[in-house]
Amino acid sequence: MIRIAVLLVCLWQSAAAQTTELTADFGPAAAARTIVLRSTTDLAVLRPVIETYVAARPDTRIVYEQWGSNDLYSLTAVDCRNGRAGADLVISSAAHHMIDLVNEGCAASYASDATATLPPQLTWRDQLWGVTREPVVVVYNRDLLTPEEVPRSRFDLLDLLRPTDSRFAGRVATYDIEESGLGFLLAFSDSLEATTFGGLMEAFGRSGSIATCCSAEIIDRVASGEYLIAYNVLGSYALQRARQDPRLAVLAPEDYTLILSRAAMIPAGSAGSGAARDLLDYLLSQDGRAMLEAQDLIVRLGEGDGSTIEVFGPVETLERPVGLNPTLLVAMDTDKREIFIRRWRDAFPQLH
Structure with a gap:
């Protein structure tokens, strides 16, 4: 627990400064059981899944809290250190957290027929489970890019940013890895996967690319034309917006496409762990997964599912799943994290 305490003090806001992004109640106030669900998932995306779950369980109420990934990690770690469980189920896109x-x-540990359906890379110690399947995509403004400019790969993106007079200078955006735990995870995964990572960091810095906190903000500004391209955006959010806005196009990079699974955990000592187990089993059930797929939280590239993601090349060589395994602990190593962030700051000096 000492390492967690040091991380909390050195890297993130104090517990007193943490605030939820929003909260919502589902189900009857006088329900026999209540599940406190804390998640990084936008409520607008997850709401239909929760509503379907409680509609079939009139004895159940869900209190939903939406958090930023860094704050959710910090809060959950503080709860753990103090021997309490403020939530019954925690789901985060920042799988390394x-x-x-x-x-x-x-x-807490749990095993069931539902958890047994997961492939080995999406479960760990019977204590962590991957409940979604979301490609990490590029979003671009289809009205403002010519077909020749569409960056089908990271190499193409480098080519767009290379000229000193590039019209893409200052108009490519990605997550700020210090503000977003998800952004850190995706950038760190890129550093392990791509020979282009160093070149991209240099090109981002030289061209004045933008690093910001949130999927919604990035996608909104691509739609408006303020940004032309967004790099490393979760496909779930991009797809939902692209279906509503014909200016937005979404593609899976052809050199490789990261596939993220949001990680679910039942905190040790949760008073509502029994109900949380039922909710977890629902999310992993056929009905639950159908609901997640309807909300673009499960996306299968290249299967003709009408996802509107542009895919180039064979899917079997395209996808790079981010597995739930101890490899991700490297991303939490204090020294390695500091080195990585210093490199990031060099690429985005305007943030500091």
């Missing part, structure tokens, strides 16, 4: 929490003894 969740691996760390499990490694520090903050999770």
Whole structure:
């Protein structure tokens, strides 16, 4: 627990400064059981899934809290350190945070027929489970890019940013890895996967690319034309917006496409762990997964599912799943994280 305490002090806001992004109640106030669900998932995306779940369980109420990934990690770690469980189920897109929490003894164990359906790379120690399947995509403004300019790969993106007079200078955006735990995970995964990573960091810095916090903000500004391209955006959010806005196009990079699974954990000592187990089993059930797929939280590239993601080349060589395993603990190592962030700051000096 000492390492978690040091991380909390050095890297993130104090517990007193943490605030939820929003909260919502589902189900009857007088329900026999209540599940406190804390998640990084936008409520607008997850709402139909929760509503379907509670509609079939009139004895159940869900209190939903939406958090930023860094704050959710910090809060869950503080709860763990103090021997309490403020939530019954925690779901985060920042899978490296969740691996760390499990490694520090903050999770309860559970196994069921539903959890047994997961492939080995999406479950760890019977304490962490991958509940979604979301490609990490490029979003671009189809009205403002010619077909020749569409960056089908990271190499193409480098070519767009290389000229000193590039019209893409200052108009490519990605997550700020210090503000977004998800952004850190995706950038770190890129650094392990791509020979282009160093070149991209240099090109981002030289061309004045933008690093910002949130999927919605990035996608909105691509739609408006303020940004022309967004790099490393979660496909779930991009798809939902692209279906509503014909200016937006979404593609899976052809050199490789990261596939993220949001990680679910039942905190140790949760008073509502029984109900949380039922909710977890629902999310992993056929009905639950159908609901997640309807909300673009499960996307299968290249299967003719009408996802509107542009795919180039064979899917079997395209996808790079981010597995739930101890490899992600490297992303939580204090020294390695500091080195990585210093490199990031060099690429985005305007943030500091």
